[in-house]
Amino acid sequence: QIQLVQSGGEVKKPGASVKVSCETSGYTFITYTINWVRQAPGQGLEWLGWISPYTGNTNYAQTFQGRVTMTTDTSTNTAYLELRGLRSDDTAIYYCARDSIGWFDSWGQGTLVTVS
Amino acid sequence: SALTQPASVSGSPGQSITISCTGTSSDVGSSTLLSWYQQHPGSAPKLILYEGTKRPSGLSNRFSGSKSGSTASLTISGLQAEDEAHYYCCAYADGFNFVVFGGGTKLTVL
Numbered sequence A: 001q002i003q004l005v006q007s008g009g010e011v012k013k014p015g016a017s018v019k020v021s022c023e024t025s026g027y028t029f030i031t032y033t034i035n036w037v038r039q040a041p042g043q044g045l046e047w048l049g050w051i052s053p054y055t056g057n058t059n060y061a062q063t064f065q066g067r068v069t070m071t072t073d074t075s076t077n078t079a080y081l082e083l084r085g086l087r088s089d090d091t092a093i094y095y096c097a098r099d100s101i102g103w104f105d106s107w108g109q110g111t112l113v114t115v116s
Numbered sequence B: 001s002a003l004t005q006p007a008s009v010s011g012s013p014g015q016s017i018t019i020s021c022t023g024t025s026s027d028v029g030s031s032t033l034l035s036w037y038q039q040h041p042g043s044a045p046k047l048i049l050y051e052g053t054k055r056p057s058g059l060s061n062r063f064s065g066s067k068s069g070s071t072a073s074l075t076i077s078g079l080q081a082e083d084e085a086h087y088y089c090c091a092y093a094d095g096f097n098f099v100v101f102g103g104g105t106k107l108t109v110l
Helices: none
Strands: A003-006 A010-012 A018-025 A033-039 A045-051 A058-060 A068-073 A078-083 A092-099 A104-107 A111-115 B008-011 B017-022 B034-039 B046-049 B063-068 B071-076 B085-093 B098-101 B105-109
Touching (some): B034 B063, B034 B071
Parallel strands (some): A010 A111
Antiparallel strands (some): A018 A078, A092 A111, B034 B046, B034 B085, B063 B071
16 A cells, blocks of 8 residues: 655754655655655644645745755655754744645655654 | 635535635636645645545545536545545646645634
């Protein structure tokens, strides 16, 4: 079955960078865009952007332009999210999600990033 | 900015509830790529509707969706205790250039 398995939680100091991985299985990795979504404690969902594993094209939300980089490794079917210049309000659970051309049909379990 | 949803709704078992999701002509009003997600505490979101009205395979037909103008709606009929969760609407807009979520609605089954 389709699985997206994310890396473990991270604790970072303000100003540092974090890189979260999302290893996929159960489908052809390059045929679906991967999106990243985060959720601050007790808050709603916030979209960070997407990456196409097939083309390498990315589209980042304006809020994160200049601070975020999304990449993929097609040899391991893994997507990565790097966020730089961490601030306390970046503390959140970060999710990867498979994009079935306009909706997110499978999600990773989430990775808690704590900035403190 | 985020789509507008009521912060909370409630209903008794067996009843129906509707959650609204209001955007603008730039997102909800112009997008056919509207989706809804259910999130239980401590879990990742789960897709329950896509393209506004379609259910993923295996999902209960108690969940239905509609849209009028710039407002999308999720209706859950025959409420069950397991439906108690947060619900989020989502619009994919501007030719896949951006995604916006609603602020989320907490459903309480009384």
